[in-house]
Amino acid sequence: MPNSTPQDETWTAPDGTRLGCRRWLPTGPIRARVIALHGLGCWAGDFDPLAAELVRRGITLEAWNLRGQGLDPETERRGAWLEVEGHLNDLARFSEGSPNVPTFLCSDSMGALLAIQEAARAGADDRWRGLILFVPVVALAQENPAWVRAALRSAATLAPALRLRPGWFVHGKAGIPPLSRIPERQRALEVAPHRLGPLTLGFLARMGALIEAANPAAPRITLPVAVVAAGHDVFVRLEQTRDFVTRLGSADKTCLAYPESFHQVLFDLDAPQVVADVADWIERRIPPAVS
Numbered sequence: 001m002p003n004s005t006p007q008d009e010t011w012t013a014p015d016g017t018r019l020g021c022r023r024w025l026p027t028g029p030i031r032a033r034v035i036a037l038h039g040l041g042c043w044a045g046d047f048d049p050l051a052a053e054l055v056r057r058g059i060t061l062e063a064w065n066l067r068g069q070g071l072d073p074e075t076e077r078r079g080a081w082l083e084v085e086g087h088l089n090d091l092a093r094f095s096e097g098s099p100n101v102p103t104f105l106c107s108d109s110m111g112a113l114l115a116i117q118e119a120a121r122a123g124a125d126d127r128w129r130g131l132i133l134f135v136p137v138v139a140l141a142q143e144n145p146a147w148v149r150a151a152l153r154s155a156a157t158l159a160p161a162l163r164l165r166p167g168w169f170v171h172g173k174a175g176i177p178p179l180s181r182i183p184e185r186q187r188a189l190e191v192a193p194h195r196l197g198p199l200t201l202g203f204l205a206r207m208g209a210l211i212e213a214a215n216p217a218a219p220r221i222t223l224p225v226a227v228v229a230a231g232h233d234v235f236v237r238l239e240q241t242r243d244f245v246t247r248l249g250s251a252d253k254t255c256l257a258y259p260e261s262f263h264q265v266l267f268d269l270d271a272p273q274v275v276a277d278v279a280d281w282i283e284r285r286i287p288p289a290v291s
Contacts, residue, residue, distance in 0.1 A: 006048070011064065014093050020044065020071060021064035021094070024051035028058060032102045032129070032286045035095045036063035037087075039109030039134075040207075043071050043194040046108065049266045053279045059286075064094055066111070068203070070194035079163065079199040082206040087114050088121075095127075102129040102286055109235075109263070112136035113210045119225075120217035130224040130252075130285050132278060135233055135263055138214040139240040153205050160202030177234040178262055185267045218247035225250045226281045228274060231259035254281060 007025065010018045022044040034054060036047045044063035051061040065071040067090070068081030091114075095103065105128045107115035112133040118124060119131045155162070180186050189195065199207075225248055229241040238257060245255045256277050258270045265274050 006045075006051070011094060013067070013090050017067065018073065019064050019067060019090070020073075021062065022047075024048075024055050024061045026055050026058045026060060030060050030098070030101055031058040032060075032104065032282065033098055034059060034061040034104045034106045034132075034282065035091070036061060037091070037105075037107040037111030037114055038063060038066060038069070039111050041070055041192075041194065041196040042108065042111075043069070043192075046266065047106070049271055050106070050275050050278060053275045054282070057279060057283060059279075059282065061106070062094070064090070065194070066090075070192075070196050079196045080161070080203055082203050082210070084114065084117055084206075084210065088118050091118060104128060104130045104132060104282055104285075106132040106134075107136075108134040108266075109137055110207070110210075113138075113214055116214050116217050116221070117210075119223050120220040124221070125223055128223055130226070130282065131221070132226045132228070132282070134228045134265060135230055135236065136214065136227065136241070136244070137211055137236045138244040139236055140211065141233070141235055141237045141240070149208060152201065152208065156201040156205035160200060160205075162201050163198035164201065164204065165198050166204055166207075178232075179234070179264045180262050180268045181260075182267060182269065185264065189264075215244055215247055218244055219249040222249045222251075224252035224285055226254045226256060226278060228265055228278065229255060229257045230261035230263055230265050230268070231257065232261060233263045235263055256281075 007023045009021055011021050013019055038044060038046050043065050047061055047063050054061050068077050070078055072078050105115050113136060176190055179189060227245050229238050231238050242255055245253055258265060261268045261270045
């Protein structure tokens with residue numbers, strides 16, 4: 001089946017905001033549908049490598065540029081807006097339609113933290129056929145002392161709009177850390193139009209709360225789950241990810257670990273294998289009546 005050209009469009013969120021999105025549609029019958037949530041400082045197009053393989057198999061992938069990120073049309077929200085309920089309301093609206101097509105929830109990094117909260121909610125098993133989590137930051141490799149976390153929460157209460165660079169809190173450095181073994185990809189990240197600058201203290205505090213909420217949510221997730229982990233992820237250690245997988249309440253859970261990969265697994269040297277493994281995982285969970 002030939003690949004289709006990605007379609008860049010806009011759609012209307014529940015509050016009337018027009019947000020950009022990208023849809024990759026097969027030219028033939030749609031066997032399944034994947035809705036994707038991108039990561040911090042990323043955009044919908046970061047799912048291009050996975051989408052190309054899914055479309056070849058008759059599976060559509062659809063993603064939008066999350067509000068509060070670098071392509072938010074309301075610039076004052078960039079690096080300032082992070083509301084779980086708001087994001088999940090957007091997800092519910094964006095994923096509407098195709099009730100008879102098996103639909104999977106796919107997500108990357110920060111988007112994976114939002115997907116975890118969606119999958120832990122009542123009725124998730126009815127809404128989604130399965131859950132794919134790319135490098136979810138379920139804990140921080142750099143474990144900040146409790147007093148640092150408390151100080152951040154207090155500062156966020158006093159000056160929520162004050163902006164800081166998040167690097168010191170998550171990987172101990174000010175700049176962009178190594179995210180890929182491909183030099184061109186690493187350089188591209190530094191000048192990408194969707195790159196975020198300093199984040200507000202309010203955003204950082206809510207991000208911290210979202211990370212801390214991941215492990216407690218795990219036992220409530222009973223969907224089939226595939227978790228993609230990278231051995232050289234600067235944000236989260238492989239053993240932290242495996243511990244999260246152990247906590248999942250699902251009877252169908254898989255940890256796809258790539259020991260040499262960096263955080264951006266879809267843009268690293270193992271990407272072809274990652275894409276094939278995830279596509280195979282999805283295909284095995286498409287009901288026979290559909291496939």
